Amino acid sequence: MSSDTPKEPRAPGLLDRRRLLLGGAAAGGVVSSLALAPGLRAAGSPENLPPNTPDWSVYLGEGVDARPYGTPSEYEGDVVRRRVEWLTATPESSVNFTPIHELDGFVTPNGLCFERHHGGRADISPQDHRLMIHGLVERPLLFTVDEIKRFPQENRFYFLECAANGGMEWRGAQLNGVQYTHGMIHCVQYTGVSLRTLLAEAGLKPKGSWILAEGADSSGMTRSIPMEKALDDCLVAYSMNGERLRPEQGYPLRLVVPGWEGNMWVKWLRRIEVGDAAWYHREETSKYTDLLPSGDAYKFTWTMEAKSVITSPSPEKPVTTEGFQVIKGLAWSGAGKIARVDVSLDGGMNWQTAQLHGPVLPKCLTRFTFDWHWDGKPALLQSRCVDETGYVQPDIASLQEVRGVNSIYHNNSIQTWQVNPDGVVENVRLG
Ligand code: MTE
Ligand code: CO
Numbered sequence: 104m105s106s107d108t109p110k111e112p113r114a115p116g117l118l119d120r121r122r123l124l125l126g127g128a129a130a131g132g133v134v135s136s137l138a139l140a141p142g143l144r145a146a147g148s149p150e151n152l153p154p155n156t157p158d159w160s161v162y163l164g165e166g167v168d169a170r171p172y173g174t175p176s177e178y179e180g181d182v183v184r185r186r187v188e189w190l191t192a193t194p195e196s197s198v199n200f201t202p203i204h205e206l207d208g209f210v211t212p213n214g215l216c217f218e219r220h221h222g223g224r225a226d227i228s229p230q231d232h233r234l235m236i237h238g239l240v241e242r243p244l245l246f247t248v249d250e251i252k253r254f255p256q257e258n259r260f261y262f263l264e265c266a267a268n269g270g271m272e273w274r275g276a277q278l279n280g281v282q283y284t285h286g287m288i289h290c291v292q293y294t295g296v297s298l299r300t301l302l303a304e305a306g307l308k309p310k311g312s313w314i315l316a317e318g319a320d321s322s323g324m325t326r327s328i329p330m331e332k333a334l335d336d337c338l339v340a341y342s343m344n345g346e347r348l349r350p351e352q353g354y355p356l357r358l359v360v361p362g363w364e365g366n367m368w369v370k371w372l373r374r375i376e377v378g379d380a381a382w383y384h385r386e387e388t389s390k391y392t393d394l395l396p397s398g399d400a401y402k403f404t405w406t407m408e409a410k411s412v413i414t415s416p417s418p419e420k421p422v423t424t425e426g427f428q429v430i431k432g433l434a435w436s437g438a439g440k441i442a443r444v445d446v447s448l449d450g451g452m453n454w455q456t457a458q459l460h461g462p463v464l465p466k467c468l469t470r471f472t473f474d475w476h477w478d479g480k481p482a483l484l485q486s487r488c489v490d491e492t493g494y495v496q497p498d499i500a501s502l503q504e505v506r507g508v509n510s511i512y513h514n515n516s517i518q519t520w521q522v523n524p525d526g527v528v529e530n531v532r533l534g
Pocket of ligand 1: 216217218219220221222263264265266289317318319320322323324351352353364365366367368369370371
């Protein structure tokens with residue numbers, strides 16, 4: 104090859120190293136005040152980095168008997184559920200939040216599923232637990248947990264979202280972290296028996312049009328569910344993500360009410376009573392209500408309507424470098440599958456379609472990503488999803504028009520993250 108043969112131009116790398124802002128020695132110094140992620144600032148010991156040989160490449164590691172039940176790497180200690188202390192009077196009747204900004208894919212690891220208890224976590228011995236089905240049935244039944252497991256099995260992925268997820272954000276931007284604004288959600292694979300099968304075993308009487316489900320925890324929580332839903336896709340679950348339910352999630356039995364508000368998914372399930380329409384008229388149904396500006400309230404808002412959020416960048420995940428970024432997020436709909444997610448970089452003026460990462464399942468979290476080149480200028484990041492029914496995630500102004508500002512439940516509005524020139528990301532309300 105002669106010396107004047109033009110050289111192949113080097114393909115520009117996706118991650119342009121000269122623009123990395125991490126080391127402080129970044130070209131241009133545009134973003135000198137950048138808040139670094141703690142893990143990166145504390146970055147390691149030089150003796151472990153090339154060309155040196157770290158200890159773990161030299162000495163034997165622990166044997167297979169060291170951890171009969173595995174735990175995450177000690178370097179992932181920040182990836183935990185968190186609670187907001189001032190939100191509730193006690194930790195027993197409270198909630199903690201899933202660290203959704205730290206997760207990939209659409210499955211929530213069992214140890215990170217947010218917890219919402221009204222009377223603390225019940226630790227139940229399965230031998231001492233029974234599930235009763237009674238009321239308007241031919242044969243009232245009392246099941247042991249082992250008997251429940253003998254029925255034909257269902258394995259299905261579903262998200263669970265507390266109706267209060269985002270409830271603090273009705274009036275304006277409140278909590279500066281996606282874990283707190285959107286973390287009352289998890290998505291796991293449930294194994295259990297179809298509620299329809301159990302009700303058929305007891306023999307439904309024709310007048311049975313509601314069920315009342317009751318938990319065995321100290322709050323004895325009850326919720327009413329219309330029979331149509333009970334016979335549709337509800338499960339009595341005993342496993343999540345392949346292992347038995349965690350005590351926090353209702354061990355040994357919980358109700359799964361796909362797509363509907365988390366409050367109905369009664370944990371530590373001990374009783375199902377079948378009732379008739381008179382329950383409804385006597386106001387004996389147990390429910391959450393949604394206050395309207397008029398002072399009236401919606402009595403039954405069961406479906407968790409389509410919602411999405413960008414999980415990174417987010418207040419917990421600042422932008423650490425100019426140039427290529429993967430915007431990551433989650434979308435879900437209690438009405439079915441997610442059909443599309445759009446991302447805006449300018450607060451909703453222009454929208455571009457994000458990439459969905461399958462499997463895209465109904466009533467399940469769906470992972471989306473969007474490739475972005477950040478030029479170091481302020482940006483207003485938003486995501487907006489559409490589900491298979493054609494329903495479009497609303498902005499907060501449209502929700503407030505109908506629901507006012509005193510609501511708590513069912514805030515599925517579009518979230519805005521403001522990216523500042525220093526890479527810091529903040530929860531903001533536009534308009
Ligand atoms: N079931 C019982 N028995 N007791 C409870 O306090 N909380 C409900 C529901 N089921 C609750 C319950 C609420 S409000 C929600 S959002 C979900 O459980 C939370 O489920 P998780 O703790 O698995 O996230
Ligand atoms: Co709830």
